[in-house]
Amino acid sequence: QQQVKQSPQSLIVQKGGISIINCAYENTAFDYFPWYQQFPGKGPALLIAIRPDVSEKKEGRFTISFNKSAKQFSLHIMDSQPGDSATYFCAASSQAGTALIFGKGTTLSVSS
Amino acid sequence: NAGVTQTPKFRILKIGQSMTLQCAQDMNHNYMYWYRQDPGMGLKLIYYSVGAGITDKGEVPNGYNVSRSTTEDFPLRLELAAPSQTSVYFCASGQGQNYGYTFGSGTRLTVV
Numbered sequence: 001q002q003q004v005k006q007s008p009q010s011l012i013v014q015k016g017g018i019s020i021i022n023c024a025y026e027n028t029a030f031d032y033f034p035w036y037q038q039f040p041g042k043g044p045a046l047l048i049a050i051r052p053d054v055s056e057k058k059e060g061r062f063t064i065s066f067n068k069s070a071k072q073f074s075l076h077i078m079d080s081q082p083g084d085s086a087t088y089f090c091a092a093s094s095q096a097g098t099a100l101i102f103g104k105g106t107t108l109s110v111s112s
Numbered sequence: 113n114a115g116v117t118q119t120p121k122f123r124i125l126k127i128g129q130s131m132t133l134q135c136a137q138d139m140n141h142n143y144m145y146w147y148r149q150d151p152g153m154g155l156k157l158i159y160y161s162v163g164a165g166i167t168d169k170g171e172v173p174n175g176y177n178v179s180r181s182t183t184e185d186f187p188l189r190l191e192l193a194a195p196s197q198t199s200v201y202f203c204a205s206g207q208g209q210n211y212g213y214t215f216g217s218g219t220r221l222t223v224v
Contacts, residue, residue: 009152032210043116043202043215044155051210089154095210099145099170104154 004092006103013110019077021106023090026071030092034100035064035075038087047088048075080110114138118203118216125193125223133188133219135203143206144186145213146170146178148199155202161186193223 005024013019023033034049050057050064050073057064063076077084087107091100119134137144142163147155147170157170161180175197177189186205190197200220204213 006154034212036215041217043204043217044213045215046212049212093210097209098168099157099160100213101157102147102154104152 004090004101004103006090006106008106009104010107011109013077013080013108015080015082015110015112017080017110019075019080019084019108019110021075021088021090021108022072023074023092023103024070024072025092027092027094028071029094029096031095032093033064033066033073034091035062036089036091036102038089038105044089077108080108082110082112084108085110116203116205116214116216118201118219120219121217122220123222125190125221127193127195127223129193130189130191131193131221133190133201133203133221135186135188135216136184137186137203137205137214138184139205139207139214140183141205141207141214142183143208143211144180145204145206146176146186146188147202147204148172149202149218150199158188158201190221195223197221198223 035047036044037047038044061078066073087105090103093100116137145160146158159178161167203216206213
């Protein structure tokens with residue numbers, strides 16, 4: 001019930017295309033859903049986050065879509081660029097919980 | 113601001129040796145965390161702290177210890193290193209539950 005399941009494990013997208021990464025959760029107490037971006041040799045960096053009172057949040061080319069009834073949320077990267085090539089992690093937490101629980105990550109490669 | 117600083121960046125330990133991974137933050141965050149990252153497994157929580165003098169176990173605490181004597185510092189101690197502790201360790205800090213974390217750049221540890 002504490003897991004966050006992330007898919008796909010890896011993704012190859014053409015430059016200019018749309019990258020979509022999905023996550024699903026079971027714990028209905030989760031109320032904070034961030035996405036992190038990690039480049040090789042670096043620590044994860046917060047990319048965008050959403051709370052369940054909205055169904056979508058957009059920041060530049062990055063959009064989170066949130067479906068509370070399905071217990072799913074996804075990251076969409078529009079006009080994907082080679083510089084977006086990185087590992088992406090979804091995560092979730094609850095106010096009464098301990099810390100963020102992370103998905104296993106998705107390695108995105110954007111080919112030019 | 114330096115953010116979250118981790119030292120050392122790399123270390124090779126022999127089985128049975130001990131070491132301390134250092135973590136310091138200059139953002140006056142009360143919440144601090146230690147995660148380990150293994151290939152394809154995401155980030156797993158080792159220990160966390162909600163303030164000076166308060167620590168608690170995460171998902172994978174065995175073989176590790178922590179202390180939090182100041183707001184700024186949150187060292188992770190490995191006693192009797194084992195090959196299973198070969199991993200990349202990340203320290204993170206945050207301003208509260210359900211807020212984004214700032215991660216350090218990590219310590220890559222190899223136990224041989």
